[in-house]
Amino acid sequence: MINLLKKILVFSLFFSFLQLSAADDYSVELYAMSGNGKLISSDEMMKKSGAKYLIVDFFSLICEPCKRSLPKWDEFLKENKSKGFEFILVALPAAGEKKKTEKDLKNYFKQNKFSFETVFDKYSVVGKKFGVVEKSGDVTLPMIFVVDKSGKLIFKTDSFDNAMSKIQNLE
Numbered sequence: 001m002i003n004l005l006k007k008i009l010v011f012s013l014f015f016s017f018l019q020l021s022a023a024d025d026y027s028v029e030l031y032a033m034s035g036n037g038k039l040i041s042s043d044e045m046m047k048k049s050g051a052k053y054l055i056v057d058f059f060s061l062i063c064e065p066c067k068r069s070l071p072k073w074d075e076f077l078k079e080n081k082s083k084g085f086e087f088i089l090v091a092l093p094a095a096g097e098k099k100k101t102e103k104d105l106k107n108y109f110k111q112n113k114f115s116f117e118t119v120f121d122k123y124s125v126v127g128k129k130f131g132v133v134e135k136s137g138d139v140t141l142p143m144i145f146v147v148d149k150s151g152k153l154i155f156k157t158d159s160f161d162n163a164m165s166k167i168q169n170l171e
Contacts, residue, residue, distance in 0.1 A: 024151075024153075025129060025151070026042075026054075026056070026130065026145060026147040026151055026152075026153055027041070027042050027043050027151060028040065028041070028042040028088050028090060028119065028126050029041045029042070029043075030090070030119035030121055030126060031119060031120070032117055032118065032119055033091065033105060033106060033109055033118040033119060033120050034109075034117075034118070040088065040119050042054055042056070042086070042088055042147075043151075045086050045088070045117070046149055049086055050084075051084050051086040052084035052085070052148065052149050052170075053084060053085050053086070053146055053147065053148060053149070053154070053167075053170060054085075054086045054087070054088070054146070054147045054148075055073075055085060055086070055087045055088070055144065055145070055146050055163070056087075056088050056130070056144070056145040056146075056147065057069070057073065057087070057088075057089050057090070057142070057143075057144045057145075058092060058127060058130070058132045058139075058141055058142065058143045059091045059092065059118075059141070059142075060091065060092050060093075060094065060141055061091075061094070061101070061104055061105065061108060062094060063141040063142060065141075065142050065159075065160070066141055068160075069142065069160040070089070070114055071114075072160060072164075073087060073089075073116065073160075074114045074115055074116065076167075077115060077116055078115060085167075087116045087117070088116070088117050088118075089114075089116055089118040089119070090119055090121050090126055090127065091105050091118055091119065091120045092121050092124060092127050092132070092133065092139060092141070093120075093121070093122060093124070095137055098122050098123075101120075102122065105118075105120060124137075127139065130143070130145060140158065141158075142158055142160065143156065143157075143158055144156065144157050144158070144160065144163045146163065146166070146167065146170070154166075
């Protein structure tokens with residue numbers, strides 16, 4: 001009986017550790033919305049550019065603050081990318097409308113050109129990993145994460161203006 005309890009305890013600790021590790025993983029690996037549909041890996045992106053910080057912004061077409069922030073992000077990145085910033089926009093599907101959302105997103109980004117990478121989190125895998133999408137399917141937007149080059153979370157916020165004020169302190 002004691003051996004069984006020990007095994008259960010070890011098993012529980014192992015899975016608790018795995019859950020903790022997953023919660024600390026702020027990497028993104030999804031396919032680009034752009035025409036070529038290449039795999040975008042935040043780890044590779046950071047290594048290749050030598051950036052110090054990765055900004056991950058979650059987006060939905062039904063989120064007006066999200067849409068208003070896109071031109072501001074574009075301007076910020078054009079002015080500050082050389083200062084060590086990378087950016088990925090993670091587009092989330094509308095509930096139950098994955099195919100329609102993907103088509104609408106492609107149209108939106110065809111009409112609104114931005115200089116940053118946009119990926120579609122069709123099954124909300126990255127959204128769930130970051131805690132933006134709950135198991136129930138509820139989504140918290142806007143939500144912005146800033147991670148350092150080692151993958152450590154610097155901060156997260158639900159406001160573009162708050163993100164900007166904190167990013168200014170990173171420089």
